Amino acid sequence: MAQPIRILTAVPICDGHDSAINTINLEFIRHGIEVVYLGYHRPVGDIVRAAIQEDVRAIGISSYNGGHIEFFAEVVDLLRKKGADDIKVFGGGGGTITHDDAKIMRRKGVDEIFFAGTSLEDMVKFVHRRYSKPRGRRVKPKSADQELAHKLTGIEDAKAKIRSSQSAIRNSKVIGFTGPGGAGKTTLIDELVLRFLNKDQQSRVAILSHDPSVIGEGALLGDRATMINSQNDRVFMRSMATRGQAGGLSPATKDCLALLARSGFDYVIIETVGTGQEAMPFQKNGIVEQTVLVMNPDYGSRLQLQKIVMLDLADIVVVNKSDLQRAKTAHTEIEQRLEQNRRKQRLLDTVAKRHRDPGVDRLFDLISGNAKRAKERRKK
Amino acid sequence: MSKLGSVVESVERYNEFVVDQVKRARTDEKFGRDLLGRWNDIKAKIATTSTPTGIPLPRLALPEIDEPGEIARYLFGEGLPGEFPYLNGAYREMYLEPLREVESLERNGGPSRTGGKGEKKALSAAEEPTRLFSGLMLAEDTNERFHFLTAHQRTHRLSTAFDGPTLYGIDSDADGVFGKIGEGGVAIDTIEDMVRLYDGFDLGSANFSASMTISGPAPIIMAMYIAAAKRRFGPSVVPKLRGTIQADIFKEVQAQNETIFPIEPSLRFLTDMVEFTTREMPRWYPISISGYHIGEAGSTPVQQAAYTLSNGFAYAEMFAARGIPVDQFGPRLSFFLDCGLDVEYIALARISRRIWAIGMRDVFGAGPKAQLYKLHTQTSGRSLIAAEFKNNLTRTAAELMLAYMNATNSCHSNSADEPFTTPSEEWIRLAAHGQAILLEESGIFKHTMNMLSGSPGMKAVEHAVEAAILNEFREIERLGGVLAAVEERYQRSQIQNAAHKYEQQIYDGTRPIIALNKYRNGSDDVPEVKLVRTPRKKQQLQVDRLAKFKKKNAEKSKRALDKLAAVVESGKNCFPALLDAVEVCSLGQITGQLQEVVGRFRPMV
Numbered sequence: 003m004a005q006p007i008r009i010l011t012a013v014p015i016c017d018g019h020d021s022a023i024n025t026i027n028l029e030f031i032r033h034g035i036e037v038v039y040l041g042y043h044r045p046v047g048d049i050v051r052a053a054i055q056e057d058v059r060a061i062g063i064s065s066y067n068g069g070h071i072e073f074f075a076e077v078v079d080l081l082r083k084k085g086a087d088d089i090k091v092f093g094g095g096g097g098t099i100t101h102d103d104a105k106i107m108r109r110k111g112v113d114e115i116f117f118a119g120t121s122l123e124d125m126v127k128f129v130h131r132r133y134s135k136p137r138g139r140r141v142k143p144k145s146a147d148q149e150l151a152h153k154l155t156g157i158e159d160a161k162a163k164i165r166s167s168q169s170a171i172r173n174s175k176v177i178g179f180t181g182p183g184g185a186g187k188t189t190l191i192d193e194l195v196l197r198f199l200n201k202d203q204q205s206r207v208a209i210l211s212h213d214p215s216v217i218g219e220g221a222l223l224g225d226r227a228t229m230i231n232s233q234n235d236r237v238f239m240r241s242m243a244t245r246g247q248a249g250g251l252s253p254a255t256k257d258c259l260a261l262l263a264r265s266g267f268d269y270v271i272i273e274t275v276g277t278g279q280e281a282m283p284f285q286k287n288g289i290v291e292q293t294v295l296v297m298n299p300d301y302g303s304r305l306q307l308q309k310i311v312m313l314d315l316a317d318i319v320v321v322n323k324s325d326l327q328r329a330k331t332a333h334t335e336i337e338q339r340l341e342q343n344r345r346k347q348r349l350l351d352t353v354a355k356r357h358r359d360p361g362v363d364r365l366f367d368l369i370s371g372n373a374k375r376a377k378e379r380r381k382k
Numbered sequence: 383m384s385k386l387g388s389v390v391e392s393v394e395r396y397n398e399f400v401v402d403q404v405k406r407a408r409t410d411e412k413f414g415r416d417l418l419g420r421w422n423d424i425k426a427k428i429a430t431t432s433t434p435t436g437i438p439l440p441r442l443a444l445p446e447i448d449e450p451g452e453i454a455r456y457l458f459g460e461g462l463p464g465e466f467p468y469l470n471g472a473y474r475e476m477y478l479e480p481l482r483e484v485e486s487l488e489r490n491g492g493p494s495r496t497g498g499k500g501e502k503k504a505l506s507a508a509e510e511p512t513r514l515f516s517g518l519m520l521a522e523d524t525n526e527r528f529h530f531l532t533a534h535q536r537t538h539r540l541s542t543a544f545d546g547p548t549l550y551g552i553d554s555d556a557d558g559v560f561g562k563i564g565e566g567g568v569a570i571d572t573i574e575d576m577v578r579l580y581d582g583f584d585l586g587s588a589n590f591s592a593s594m595t596i597s598g599p600a601p602i603i604m605a606m607y608i609a610a611a612k613r614r615f616g617p618s619v620v621p622k623l624r625g626t627i628q629a630d631i632f633k634e635v636q637a638q639n640e641t642i643f644p645i646e647p648s649l650r651f652l653t654d655m656v657e658f659t660t661r662e663m664p665r666w667y668p669i670s671i672s673g674y675h676i677g678e679a680g681s682t683p684v685q686q687a688a689y690t691l692s693n694g695f696a697y698a699e700m701f702a703a704r705g706i707p708v709d710q711f712g713p714r715l716s717f718f719l720d721c722g723l724d725v726e727y728i729a730l731a732r733i734s735r736r737i738w739a740i741g742m743r744d745v746f747g748a749g750p751k752a753q754l755y756k757l758h759t760q761t762s763g764r765s766l767i768a769a770e771f772k773n774n775l776t777r778t779a780a781e782l783m784l785a786y787m788n789a790t791n792s793c794h795s796n797s798a799d800e801p802f803t804t805p806s807e808e809w810i811r812l813a814a815h816g817q818a819i820l821l822e823e824s825g826i827f828k829h830t831m832n833m834l835s836g837s838p839g840m841k842a843v844e845h846a847v848e849a850a851i852l853n854e855f856r857e858i859e860r861l862g863g864v865l866a867a868v869e870e871r872y873q874r875s876q877i878q879n880a881a882h883k884y885e886q887q888i889y890d891g892t893r894p895i896i897a898l899n900k901y902r903n904g905s906d907d908v909p910e911v912k913l914v915r916t917p918r919k920k921q922q923l924q925v926d927r928l929a930k931f932k933k934k935n936a937e938k939s940k941r942a943l944d945k946l947a948a949v950v951e952s953g954k955n956c957f958p959a960l961l962d963a964v965e966v967c968s969l970g971q972i973t974g975q976l977q978e979v980v981g982r983f984r985p986m987v
Contacts, residue, residue, distance in 0.1 A: 014558075014562075015546070015550075015556075015557075015558050015559055015562070016545075016546025016547050016549065016550045016552070016559055016562050017546060018638055018639025018640050019639075020639060020987075021679060021680065021878075021881060024878065025882070025885070039987065041985050041987055042639055042985065043550060043639070043985075045556075045557050045558040045559075046557070046558040047557060047558065067546045067562065067565065067566055068546070068561075068562060068565030068566045068915075069546070069559075069560075069561030069562035069563075069565045070561070071561065072560060072561025072562075073558065073561055073562075076558060076561075097768060097801050097802035097803065100803075100913060118768055118801070118802065119768070119769075189984065192984075224987050227985055227987040228984055228985060228986075228987060230982055230984055230985070355644070355869075355984070357644060357647075357980055357981030358981070
């Protein structure tokens with residue numbers, strides 16, 4: 003069976019008009035398209051970097067604030083410069099893009115511009131018609147990231163297999179993040195990334211993030227839109243849809259992770275989709291070295307805690323949103339629950355949405371192995 | 383409970399109070415007699431005017447009632463125009479033509495032309511009916527445009543639109559913004575641009591006011607405006623500055639997406655600015671609490687009114703918590719609503735005015751001037767469509783009618799060609815004329831206050847809308863108040879949901895849009911237009927000027943930014959440090975420095 007088409011959508015820099023693209027995204031995913039959504043107010047560099055890392059077939063840009071001729075052209079040019087002109091560009095802007103503009107834009111390499119009044123159906127048809135044919139021979143990658151992205155696509159489309167002998171090789175620290183939906187995993191990871199980047203000016207981080215596939219087999223892969231710090235040349239991020247697999251990961255996760263883990267990143271972070279109580283996405287003896295369970299203080303009754311399997315397995319448990327009223331009770335209850343396990347599990351409180359949150363600093367110290375600093379911070 | 387919960391209670395209590403007064407008027411004979419006496423006094427004082435055809439009309443129309451209970455219901459429940467709870471208008475005479483023989487005693491501090499009548503100037507001669515929103519290319523181009531627009535006007539009310547980079551607090555030399563310089567508004571990077579923007583206008587004059595439509599970086603732009611004014615006129619100009627800056631953070635997060643710092647520091651910078659302007663610039667409106675963008679993003683009318691009001695109360699709570707007296711900041715708040723074609727718009731602003739007055743008086747202890755919901759209305763851009771676009775004239779005219787029936791203090795009417803282009807001179811002119819035709823040519827609003835107020839249908843809408851707004855308040859309160867609800871994306875998802883329903887209704891035909899899903903003639907041709915774009919040469923000039931500014935101030939800017947960072951860290955009011963910083967730093971440098979300290983806004987998707 004053919005794999006879903008992957009595209010990336012975004013709204014240009016200095017433009018906050020996201021209402022049209024939100025509607026279009028939903029229509030795409032209902033029709034079997036996987037959409038990596040980058041959000042609004044995004045610069046050319048972020049769009050092109052994301053498109054290459056995600057190895058999408060095309061970029062859809064929704065522009066309502068003018069300057070579209072230059073902006074679209076800059077995207078096309080940068081793709082070309084990066085050796086990624088197999089990634090196509092299309093878009094629209096209601097009445098703000100005139101027919102004359104569109105002519106210029108097409109001449110500059112844009113595939114298609116949709117005008118006001120184009121039906122959602124026509125847009126979906128266009129994407130299917132234009133971008134569903136299997137890609138032929140891939141162009142020779144111009145960068146390591148591009149090569150990696152191509153390989154990941156190969157794995158995801160089940161064209162390539164990691165030899166089992168290779169899966170053990172690892173030169174990165176691999177950390178797994180899981181937890182219920184809405185606990186703040188994505189924000190927390192993004193805040194950690196900021197600290198990784200600031201700590202060591204050379205280090206590189208890879209993120210493998212997951213979102214569920216919906217009925218109709220499409221998926222909205224939206225983590226990049228909130229991960230503002232992770233849109234950086236030193237971060238390689240790949241968004242995957244679960245494509246029908248339960249448990250919070252995708253059928254290709256293991257092989258993709260194995261590849262990332264031996265690709266020279268200092269840290270590889272894997273984030274599951276929001277999980278339920280029974281989910282146990284990271285197995286012992288797997289590639290993941292350290293597991294973090296991110297909890298929301300509002301998990302319900304104390305009894306609920308007994309049922310969460312990951313509480314037995316996680317190395318670090320984080321109560322995020324610890325500014326909420328219920329957080330203190332949650333901390334105490336989870337602490338008692340962890341004591342039953344008699345493992346040296348760590349319990350931390352964070353407020354990931356807060357800039358420079360000391361709780362996130364402590365988590366960073368734990369993960370980055372700076373035990374001494376972590377201890378000092380604990381004393382404070 | 384946040385103050386919003388108290389507002390709900392205060393409105394409920396007030397409604398009970400009205401019912402009690404009605405009862406009392408019917409049972410307490412003396413009270414009833416006094417009311418009747420007051421009613422007769424009011425009626426006796428109403429001046430009479432004469433229409434062009436010579437029939438006499440009262441300047442104020444009142445319901446034909448003489449029973450004390452009904453008089454109580456009217457006076458307490460609605461209030462005369464200009465009287466609590468202000469259902470019929472914030473001011474006594476609003477759009478009425480001046481009457482030569484009547485000396486008016488009141489003066490109002492309204493933000494706009496239609497509220498003003500105290501100085502007995504004929505409407506047409508005193509202030510022209512339109513606010514023309516403009517901003518294009520570079521500061522000198524917009525300046526030229528401002529001079530053109532105001533060439534024959536006695537009062538200079540400039541409404542300024544900024545380009546994308548400015549709205550997001552970044553510089554014209556930032557990565558990937560070159561094509562956006564001067565598009566959709568004016569490019570402002572430095573104090574030097576701000577000096578150019580208003581060059582030739584007397585910023586301290588009572589006949590001048592500047593309105594600046596910007597929210598995310600509003601405190602920085604405000605500081606630039608003040609610093610530019612000081613450069614030109616010296617420090618004594620500061621208390622004389624008049625104008626409005628939008629600075630509405632909540633609606634940005636709920637609907638418009640032009641937020642640059644996380645919510646809490648954004649609100650703190652806003653409060654720093656408000657504390658400064660209410661103290662130093664008593665004629666300035668430091669925030670325009672805006673439902674327009676909420677409406678345009680697809681909310682229902684009730685959501686628009688409810689979120690705008692609740693945002694307003696949340697700001698009031700915040701400013702009061704900072705220790706700014708309510709009677710000092712209250713009169714400096716103003717509101718901005720969208721007016722579309724749904725029936726709720728018959729009374730949306732009337733009810734908003736009433737709820738605001740009750741909440742401000744009974745929950746915040748505000749005096750009369752701080753109870754006024756001073757309103758600017760714009761007709762709905764979303765209601766206009768490209769197909770057979772000349773119909774948009776009718777749509778806008780109907781919306782203007784609704785806006786004036788709600789006694790808005792000022793109004794902007796959209797151009798019919800907006801769905802497919804930046805408005806052209808011809809259609810801008812027609813839109814402006816629409817207002818003049820209704821207010822000056824027609825007799826609907828100029829002879830008699832309350833001409834269309836209080837019909838049975840209008841009352842029915844008022845009751846339904848008020849109940850629905852209070853329900854929205856209760857929901858927000860249940861989530862922990864406005865800030866908590868915003869952080870939970872409550873308003874955002876409600877708006878998106880409403881937008882989706884609206885589109886669905888158009889699609890399935892249950893919401894008729896003439897010439898779109900009904901009475902279509904099949905041809906969707908719109909005139910092909912040539913847009914005026916900012917030439918590359920100008921964009922390059924802006925970048926070059928900025929580079930020169932940065933080079934010139936390289937050392938000083940570093941020191942100013944360090945100082946700014948220290949003040950922000952300290953938690954003290956950072957507005958004075960902003961005033962210093964804008965002298966030597968660009969908008970983008972300051973935004974960058976502030977983001978270092980407080981972080982960047984994380985979009986909600």
